[in-house]
Amino acid sequence: DDFWGRFEGVAEAVKFNHGRAVKQMGTLGRGNHFVELCTDMSGSVWLMLHSGSRNIGKELAEHHMAIAHNLPHNQGLVDRDLAVFVADTPQMAAYRNDLYWAQEYAQYNRAIMMGLLKGVVRKEFKKAKVAFEPEISCHHNYVSEERYDGLDLLVTRKGAIRAGSGEYGIIPGSMGAGSYIVKGLGNEKAFNSASHGAGRRMSRSEAKRRFSVRDLADQTRGVECRKDSGVLDEAPGAYKPIEKVIDQQRDLVEVVAKLKQVVCVKG
Incomplete structure (x- = not known):
């Protein structure tokens, strides 16, 4: 579909990992990523999961950080991790393209897992006639493009x-x-x-x-x-x-x- 078609537009350095990115879609990952079954004070049951853009997101981030570290205007920084891209440059345009693709990957990844989790609950609790509230x-x-005090900003959360x-x-x-x-x-x-x-x-x-x-x-x-x-x-x-x-x-x-x-x- 259009999402995977746009993978052709991401950094050449990570394209060899297309197959891995496809296989990892709908998977959890390690570290602080989790799937949970929870209850609240009213007795309602919640399904909650936490995951992201998996290995492909990590590789895209590392690729662009390496580029930023080597740009002339970032030399001599006290902390190399303060390296930035300048607005309206090819490097910034490439970074934003790959960033938004990876963020969309993360969103699809979580949506697929939640769909699978709901399916398991429906199957295991057929007699309960489980109904889900909006997610x-x-x-x-x-990173998000937002406007504050009359300025268009890239907000990094x-x-x-x-x-x-x-x-x-x-x-x-x-x-x-x-x-x-x-x-x-x-x-x-x-x-x-x-x-x-x-x-x-x-x-x-x-x-x-x-x-x-x-x-x-x-x-x-x-x-x-x-x-x-x-x-x-x-x-x-x-x-x-x-x-x-x-x-x-x-x-x-x-x-x-x-x-x-x-x-x-x-x-």
């Missing part, structure tokens, strides 16, 4: 989601803590944004050094999930308390529902 879908770690007035969002905690469904308050001083999640208290390597399998089991008690050494870096103790994170952004969002996971699947 809440929000990007994270992405790293570790953030959009929280425009009345817009629904999802702010997950960790695999042992709750998550929140929120509605944006449209705070333009924060560029209509809110946090993407609880955020880490420590690095993945530090979490692996600090926590044991027993710690992980204790911290995820009551949740059906992996409790092995392969996910120690995702131990709830490695993340900030989600309640405090939510409380500190009351001027950005209002809480619609608090969720508690029953099942958490990590990639």
Whole structure:
């Protein structure tokens, strides 16, 4: 279709991975990506998942970062990661083309997984005649073209989601803590944004050094999930308390529902 047809227009350096990108569409990935079955305070059941643009998005990002690092105007920076593309240049145009394609890939990826998950629930609970409410879908770690104070801007939400007035969002905690469904308050001083999640208290390597399998089991008690050494870096103790994170952004969002996971699947 048109989406895969536009893959021909992305950076030549990643085109060899077309087959892998196709195969990974509709898959979870590792790290903090998850699929969860949750309940809220009213007893309603929620299906929630978190994933992105998989390996192809990572490769496109690394390709363009390497180009930016070598541009003349980015030489001598205190931090190489501050390298930028200049507006209205071929490099910026190529970056935006690939960026938007990868963001669309991420959206399709999540939609396919949610469709599969709904199908499983319908199949396993036929007698319950399961009905689903409209989905809440929000990007994270992405770029959006928006207008503030009369200026057209590229807003980069790293570790953030959009929280425009009345817009629904999802702010997950960790695999042992709750998550929140929120509605944006449209705070333009924060560029209509809110946090993407609880955020880490420590690095993945530090979490692996600090926590044991027993710690992980204790911290995820009551949740059906992996409790092995392969996910120690995702131990709830490695993340900030989600309640405090939510409380500190009351001027950005209002809480619609608090969720508690029953099942958490990590990639």
